[in-house]
Amino acid sequence: MSKKFSTEPLRGMEEYYPDDLRELNWIIENIRDVAEQYSFEEFESPQLEPIEIFAAKSSEELVNEQSFIVEKKEGEKLILIPELTPSLARMIAKKSQELKKPIRWFSIPTCFRYERPQRGRKRQFKQINFDILGEESLFADLEIFSIIVDIFKQFGANPSQFQICYNNRRFVDALCEIVLTVPKEKLSLIYKILDKSDKMEVDEFEKFVIDSFQDESIVQGIYKIKDAENLNDLLSKFETIPEEFFETEGYKELNEFIKLLDDANISEYCSFSPNIVRGLDYYTGIVYEVFDMGTENRRSIFGGGRYDDLLSLFSDEQITGTGFGMGTLMLSLFLKTYNLIPEEIRKKDYTDTIYIASINNKVSKYALKLAKLVRDEEFPCIIDYRFKNLGNQLSKANELGVLISLIIGPKEMEQNEVTIKNMKNEKQKSIKIDSLIEEIYNIIEEFAV
């Protein structure tokens, strides 16, 4: 007896037994339905990419510490993609001339991150990405918001369960520069602080803010942004706001967007949240995180935003984009929290599967013939290959949850007949095989009523 290997997958890897995969595929099919309604096209990029395009666009921590790297030749490092955006940019840049704008693309790549596995986070995961490219107007951001709302509504979620908490980086820029008088070069530090505001302990955060800005009014301002409940609340916290602030692109764009959310009738699903800025550098306009609101501490499910200059690594062409990446695991956790995944989705449905049970092996050829007949009509079919112990065969059919069994023996074969049995009400009868398909439809219809 030799030493055996573990049957566990590697730490943090996703594996799906048929029940699990039916659930995942049900989630993905729902999302594909929404993609279809918004006329999005699916694409698929490679899972290995040159490390450079991620090093240049994603955070250093992500690439150097949290990624799986393959070194095949001396000096050539390949990365198992930790996110999709750099690959999307590469593929768009390659065919930018021939692609009709706006481009509406979605993709469900498998991504990899080498981090501590935890609830909703694995080392291998699928991420649903939706992006609109080449459309500058806020209507593109609005469309992405509508898609998010429709995805959640598709599953039956309501606004007390999820909220898109959004902000606008141009608005934050204007607020910080004009109202808080933060020097331009320190704006990115503000983003870092706001991004950490609900990820750090209170004391730690306080120290971080004070170490970053010695100016008391800026420190106060940061807390005002962090704690504001909505736009009015935020603005009312400042005693004086220079008139020029209200003339900024950032302020106007934010207000326009708030109006658009109203026009599209999705305001109830969205909350302006000035502390939401997103960690990644490449965001430039609208940014957001979608939160599970129902738990004691609201929990971020995923996020996204507007990024300009998507193609800069690959070409001089300017293309703007807006989109999101949502892990299927976090989504599925959310759905489970609210019982939005029907139990029966996980079980294989054998209702229209025809089970062929044979009295002995003399009729195997006839069993094969019947199987072909029903499969040609697109009914799934299982032949029990035991060809003896009819009772055991029918028990197996029952155990699976089959509705219709066909029982055959030498007599049936000789007369081109078959005994068809409704396993639920136990009724059975002999029929000619000419009427088999009709009888199958009858039993299924009767059962469905």
Added chain:
Amino acid sequence: MSKKFSTEPLRGMEEYYPDDLRELNWIIENIRDVAEQYSFEEFESPQLEPIEIFAAKSSEELVNEQSFIVEKKEGEKLILIPELTPSLARMIAKKSQELKKPIRWFSIPTCFRYERPQRGRKRQFKQINFDILGEESLFADLEIFSIIVDIFKQFGANPSQFQICYNNRRFVDALCEIVLTVPKEKLSLIYKILDKSDKMEVDEFEKFVIDSFQDESIVQGIYKIKDAENLNDLLSKFETIPEEFFETEGYKELNEFIKLLDDANISEYCSFSPNIVRGLDYYTGIVYEVFDMGTENRRSIFGGGRYDDLLSLFSDEQITGTGFGMGTLMLSLFLKTYNLIPEEIRKKDYTDTIYIASINNKVSKYALKLAKLVRDEEFPCIIDYRFKNLGNQLSKANELGVLISLIIGPKEMEQNEVTIKNMKNEKQKSIKIDSLIEEIYNIIEEFAV
């Protein structure tokens, strides 16, 4: 202007633009249909596995030279899976007790091999796997053959285009031991020779055979096996065959299988080919390769076979399996050779997509309302966000191939109306939005006639 990165994917990596992905997904959907008819369940294993389970089961060349390896911690090597079988074995072993036998599973993993990219072979590829586990009888092998035939028939292929060329390792064992009198310990060398028989140059092969076996009658025997056209032809090449040969499991099993192919009415798709033995060590019974027969030199598309003792790496339980792994690239090459992929599959179909064109931006809210209306009825909808130059908007709709546009302006908005335009016959009319959905159905139906 900074230096730009290449827009090409890494060498040998698969990437799918929307047109390409529609084609691939069409192929995969056809295969899922067949899986459904045979009541197979889909599963998905991780793409990274411990290298040991592949080193123990696959060939050394595959693991050491042809694989992508990730080394995350000192001494821990992860492999990007080059094939599925070891992962399948691990997952089955983990839940073997609760899984009902026979297990019918399929999967379409992305696999990775570090080899020279060529026609039909890439470094990243999808492989369609079908396996029946826990069913010893030849009916399981027969079912797999029927699935292969149905997959090819599903695409419209005929027996002059593809053939399942099969053999039985137990038959080869018996033939070599009893008729050729090859010593047992040299049987695996016979397999190596037969496997190379159509991969080597004539001279090179001759040298390989003579170097391996000095015995003239064995050398002659190998050539007889290699060149035989069918079972009768093969047996007639030997002057005397000991009676005990006809009593062997191998001989009987082969004959029984030939009869089963006939019973199942798929003989015309299958050819007994004694030189087919498959390279991998783990095959034990029926083995086969499916060939593209139409080209001057027949070309192997994929292969498979029966393997016993699948779980041996993980447990002492004995489970037998039979199945195949088929790369989607080779399949797609085959289908393209015979024009079996409809051209229109690659193009996005905009026939039922509703295109909303607006006279000016005063009606944007109304456009959003109409979009919601049609999307709620599951029609895809695109709003043109330019909100000016109606002509350009309608040109764009035509360019995409849209059938139905909705034209709206302040007048329509005020009166809850919409101008609906059939883009193919250019007819348009104003209607109340109450009758919009009905009118959409009318135009689509009229077009379909």
